[in-house]
Amino acid sequence: MTADPRAADGRTVVPLDPSLAPPGTRGFRDAGGIPADRWHADQNGETLVPTHCCFCGVQCGMYLRVDHGGKVFGVEPRNHDINRMRLCPKGINAYQQVNHPDRLTAPLMRRSRDEELREVSWDEALDFTVSEIKRIQQTHGRDAFGVLGGASLFSEKTYLVGKFARVALKTRHVDYNGRLCMVSAAGANKLAFNIDRAGNPFSDILLTDCLLLAGANVGECFPVLTQYVWGARDRGATLIVIDPRETAVARTADIHVALRSGTDSAFFNSVLNVVIEEGLTDEAYLAAHATGWEEVKANVAQYPPARAAEICGVPAEQIVQVARAFARAPKAMAFHARGIEHHTQGVENCLSVINLCTATGHIGKPGAGYGTLTGQGNGQGGREHGQKADLLPGGRSILNEEHRRQICEVWGIEESELPAAGTSMMEMVWQMQRREIRGLIGICNNPFVSLPNYAVVKEGYDTTEFHAQFDFFLSETAANAHVVFPVTIWAEDEGVMANAEARVVKHNKAQEPPAGVRTDTWAMCEIARRLGAGDKFAFGGSRDVFDELRRASAGTVIDYSGITYERLEETGGISWPCPSTDHPGTPRLFEDGTTYHTDGKIHMQVVEWHPPADPYDDEHPMTLTTGRTVAHFLSGNQTRRLGALVEQTPRPWAEVHPSHGFRNGEPVRVVTRRGSEVFPALVTEAIRPDTVFIPYHWPVPTAANALTIDALDPRSKIPEYKVCACRIEHAATIDEVPAPPVAPGHVAYPETQVSRTDPLPPTAPQGRGTSERS
Amino acid sequence: MMGRTIFIDPGRCIGCQACVSACRECDSHRGKSMIHLDYTDEGSSVASLPTVCMHCEDPVAPCAEVCPADAILVTADGVVQQADTTRCIGCANCVNACPFGVPKIDLQAKLQMKCNLCYDRTAYGLAPMCATVCPTGALFYGTLEELQAERPGVQVADTFVFGESEVRTGVAMVVPAERVQWPVPGGLPVVEINGKDVRR
Numbered sequence: 021m022t023a024d025p026r027a028a029d030g031r032t033v034v035p036l037d038p039s040l041a042p043p044g045t046r047g048f049r050d051a052g053g054i055p056a057d058r059w060h061a062d063q064n065g066e067t068l069v070p071t072h073c074c075f076c077g078v079q080c081g082m083y084l085r086v087d088h089g090g091k092v093f094g095v096e097p098r099n100h101d102i103n104r105m106r107l108c109p110k111g112i113n114a115y116q117q118v119n120h121p122d123r124l125t126a127p128l129m130r131r132s133r134d135e136e137l138r139e140v141s142w143d144e145a146l147d148f149t150v151s152e153i154k155r156i157q158q159t160h161g162r163d164a165f166g167v168l169g170g171a172s173l174f175s176e177k178t179y180l181v182g183k184f185a186r187v188a189l190k191t192r193h194v195d196y197n198g199r200l201c202m203v204s205a206a207g208a209n210k211l212a213f214n215i216d217r218a219g220n221p222f223s224d225i226l227l228t229d230c231l232l233l234a235g236a237n238v239g240e241c242f243p244v245l246t247q248y249v250w251g252a253r254d255r256g257a258t259l260i261v262i263d264p265r266e267t268a269v270a271r272t273a274d275i276h277v278a279l280r281s282g283t284d285s286a287f288f289n290s291v292l293n294v295v296i297e298e299g300l301t302d303e304a305y306l307a308a309h310a311t312g313w314e315e316v317k318a319n320v321a322q323y324p325p326a327r328a329a330e331i332c333g334v335p336a337e338q339i340v341q342v343a344r345a346f347a348r349a350p351k352a353m354a355f356h357a358r359g360i361e362h363h364t365q366g367v368e369n370c371l372s373v374i375n376l377c378t379a380t381g382h383i384g385k386p387g388a389g390y391g392t393l394t395g396q397g398n399g400q401g402g403r404e405h406g407q408k409a410d411l412l413p414g415g416r417s418i419l420n421e422e423h424r425r426q427i428c429e430v431w432g433i434e435e436s437e438l439p440a441a442g443t444s445m446m447e448m449v450w451q452m453q454r455r456e457i458r459g460l461i462g463i464c465n466n467p468f469v470s471l472p473n474y475a476v477v478k479e480g481y482d483t484t485e486f487h488a489q490f491d492f493f494l495s496e497t498a499a500n501a502h503v504v505f506p507v508t509i510w511a512e513d514e515g516v517m518a519n520a521e522a523r524v525v526k527h528n529k530a531q532e533p534p535a536g537v538r539t540d541t542w543a544m545c546e547i548a549r550r551l552g553a554g555d556k557f558a559f560g561g562s563r564d565v566f567d568e569l570r571r572a573s574a575g576t577v578i579d580y581s582g583i584t585y586e587r588l589e590e591t592g593g594i595s596w597p598c599p600s601t602d603h604p605g606t607p608r609l610f611e612d613g614t615t616y617h618t619d620g621k622i623h624m625q626v627v628e629w630h631p632p633a634d635p636y637d638d639e640h641p642m643t644l645t646t647g648r649t650v651a652h653f654l655s656g657n658q659t660r661r662l663g664a665l666v667e668q669t670p671r672p673w674a675e676v677h678p679s680h681g682f683r684n685g686e687p688v689r690v691v692t693r694r695g696s697e698v699f700p701a702l703v704t705e706a707i708r709p710d711t712v713f714i715p716y717h718w719p720v721p722t723a724a725n726a727l728t729i730d731a732l733d734p735r736s737k738i739p740e741y742k743v744c745a746c747r748i749e750h751a752a753t754i755d756e757v758p759a760p761p762v763a764p765g766h767v768a769y770p771e772t773q774v775s776r777t778d779p780l781p782p783t784a785p786q787g788r789g790t791s792e793r794s
Numbered sequence: 795m796m797g798r799t800i801f802i803d804p805g806r807c808i809g810c811q812a813c814v815s816a817c818r819e820c821d822s823h824r825g826k827s828m829i830h831l832d833y834t835d836e837g838s839s840v841a842s843l844p845t846v847c848m849h850c851e852d853p854v855a856p857c858a859e860v861c862p863a864d865a866i867l868v869t870a871d872g873v874v875q876q877a878d879t880t881r882c883i884g885c886a887n888c889v890n891a892c893p894f895g896v897p898k899i900d901l902q903a904k905l906q907m908k909c910n911l912c913y914d915r916t917a918y919g920l921a922p923m924c925a926t927v928c929p930t931g932a933l934f935y936g937t938l939e940e941l942q943a944e945r946p947g948v949q950v951a952d953t954f955v956f957g958e959s960e961v962r963t964g965v966a967m968v969v970p971a972e973r974v975q976w977p978v979p980g981g982l983p984v985v986e987i988n989g990k991d992v993r994r
């Protein structure tokens with residue numbers, strides 16, 4: 021086994037015992053694995069451009085097939101370290117977006133919301149936008165204009181969003197949709213380790229003896245990671261899954277804890293309680309590497325299994341089983357995702373997992389550690405370089421004078437000019453409702469589907485005096501805007517993303533954008549120029565931005581200064597921190613036992629369980645929880661337009677237990693304190709009887725997020741998507757799914773309409789339709 | 795058993811349909827998928843399993859045997875090809891003959907289509923599209939030795955029983971180790987009740 025992750029040539033090699041290669045890959049690599057250069061050569065008049073999937077935080081490598089005319093027309097799996105040829109259905113179909121007939125190819129504009137959107141020139145759209153920014157800021161102050169970015173953007177662009185807001189618009193109001201994704205994990209990691217990233221590379225999963233997945237539906241949200249999970253199983257690792265639903269991976273788990281949503285921290289506190297009771301803590305590790313242990317120990321004493329079992333609705337023996345399996349394993353790993361992060365106690369949930377890993381000494385070793393699985397492709401990178409309300413590039417704090425000074429130097433502005441910290445995405449919407457924010461630029465996000473409590477969101481956006489949106493398809497949110505800028509899709513520009521391992525990977529340009537489409541970089545720089553900040557935004561393209569980003573991150577924990585495009589192309593990815601061009605990157609953290617706190621210790625935190633924000637009562641006795649389905653991505657603006665994916669999962673459903681007396685496909689009305697909607701029932705024993713599940717990729721009137729609550733975690737400001745009180749009732753008719761909006765003059769793409777008229781839900785468990793729909 | 799072939803491991807399948815999407819992308823029947831994804835126990839479990847053409851060996855491909863137009867050819871290396879477009883008359887005999895329900899008929903084109911083990915890829919040493927992308931390895935392409943090297947102790951079966959008849963196939967199925975001596979039931983009648991084999 022290559023114990024040293026750093027090969028002599030500087031290439032980052034994941035420490036991987038060849039006998040532990042992910043299932044089914046060794047043969048491919050040795051014989052059938054595609055030699056990159058052979059495929060790069062022009063074989064059938066086509067070129068294969070190596071790049072990565074645009075969707076989830078796994079960031080699978082793929083080739084885009086480009087024809088003689090320079091157009092993307094297909095995909096070929098790529099033998100990249102991360103995915104070793106594997107792709108999920110989203111990845112396979114992603115290329116179909118590039119030349120999709122729904123692509124926006126001209127700016128759209130209207131002067132008031134009573135008018136229809138019409139195509140205009142870039143000049144007209146930019147002029148109007150700039151005059152509205154000036155008008156609003158002159159009348160109501162600079163902070164009356166806000167910017168909302170996205171974590172599907174390349175890191176260069178997320179860096180630019182932060183700089184654009186603070187330097188060109190001089191507003192403190194900038195945030196991004198990663199706020200809806202994994203900021204709870206980020207907050208917990210900062211508190212415990214003072215570094216905001218997962219501790220281990222994916223390949224460590226293959227080395228572990230016990231894998232704990234908490235609120236992580238790996239099979240549907242990160243399908244390609246499943247090969248690592250099965251790889252660990254092949255070696256005999258114990259699999260523990262914590263999830264109110266029996267997901268595809270939970271089905272095969274040694275222990276599946278189907279706890280009640282919103283009780284995770286009580287569960288993990290109790291597991292730690294048992295670990296202590298049974299003498300399974302690693303006291304030597306704790307003494308040397310942790311602070312706060314005594315307080316945590318005293319606190320978890322209040323969570324004996326009997327009490328936690330009551331709170332969580334699971335047998336107390338399961339808690340004991342989990343504690344023993346995790347603590348006794350020579351090496352154990354815990355991964356979590358939105359299931360425990362989307363809560364008003366999201367940060368605490370993650371901290372309770374970190375406490376468990378710390379107390380058992382399962383940190384910082386091959387096969388032992390923790391991690392969060394990022395939902396968006398650049399969920400990790402999107403928050404690193406200043407797109408977040410309170411952060412400056414390199415993860416610097418906007419409240420810290422020293423940090424502010426450093427960034428002002430890079431940006432060439434006075435410290436007094438740099439705005440203060442802003443508010444989070446949901447809070448900005450509330451401010452829009454209250455007319456504190458009167459103008460907004462949204463960049464590649466779709467809050468009309470992705471934010472909770474749709475009525476509030478719609479009111480917030482409708483109240484703004486001016487709203488511009490960047491996108492390549494007309495999202496539900498863009499369709500409500502005053503100006504829509506048609507920008508490039510991932511395959512039309514180059515840039516980097518950081519995946520869930522904090523491995524920075526390079527995306528390459530496969531085709532020229534269609535006429536009329538500009539890069540987000542160009543559009544932001546052009547608005548900045550028109551606002552008089554052109555000298556600070558003289559970027560020719562991603563490369564220039566990346567060079568500034570590297571400088572801006574130098575000396576921080578999130579150090580990119582040693583990462584170059586050339587190195588990324590050579591190595592296939594480098595994990596930060598990477599402080600110099602001869603540094604191999606840092607795939608695994610804390611190998612020497614020190615964290616990034618000044619005392620080098622893990623700061624354990626006391627976690628007190630408290631009930632979710634939306635109380636249960638006789639009218640709303642059940643739990644509504646939401647999540648993803650394998651065929652769709654986030655707000656569905658991209659995937660609800662691809663025929664194969666629409667056919668695979670044409671519409672949302674409400675997953676209910678048979679005990680409620682519904683038949684499959686029968687209309688079920690789900691009622692919460694925010695409203696009600698009717699879905700076809702998907703009756704399955706794979707869900708808790710007290711829980712209803714709805715996937716959230718669709719707009720109203722089939723939007724799970726018209727029902728969810730906009731309560732936030734006080735620290736991370738993540739909404740509590742994963743739990744709210746609800747009831748279910750019989751209904752007469754099922755709410756129809758609206759087709760995705762298209763630009764004026766475009767005809768709705770027929771392929772995406774195929775299954776939309778189908779009144780029946782997918783009948784298969786977890787809502788996946790059969791492949792035989794014809 | 796053939797050299798390199800597909801091994802199906804239903805225990806790993808997460809029902810993601812990457813195989814279905816990938817099959818659509820394959821050049822030989824671009825736009826149509828030749829894979830079925832079956833859900834074995836709807837309503838009580840999320841279990842799923844993919845069915846690809848099993849490339850029957852013995853008796854030699856029932857679909858090819860019954861084809862009146864000799865449109866379905868079996869190559870020397872045991873791959874049952876999809877119907878030759880110049881010969882197929884779209885009579886659907888093959889559909890009825892196949893014990894696994896694999897071939898599909900495009901009635902308008904009067905053409906049968908089925909998985910041909912991505913002959914255009916495998917002939918170049920590449921894995922078929924479905925087995926290449928399958929995120930979990932539920933579809934594995936390689937030799938039995940390669941499979942067993944990566945999954946220690948794995949057992950496979952390549953014989954299926956349908957009532958009185960047995961079919962030996964080129965594509966194999968991963969089975970629980972204790973089941974390997976019995977052929978895998980491919981259809982009715984029931985051969986196992988409460989874990990007991992009731993046939994012999």
Ligand code: SF4
Pocket residue numbers: 073074075076077078079080103106107108109110111112241242243244245
């Ligand atoms: S969506 Fe995620 S798992 Fe699927 S191909 Fe893309 S990166 Fe891989």
Ligand code: SF4
Pocket residue numbers: 806807808809810811812813814831843844927928929930931932933
């Ligand atoms: S790609 Fe693999 S895991 Fe997904 S449905 Fe097909 S066989 Fe199952």
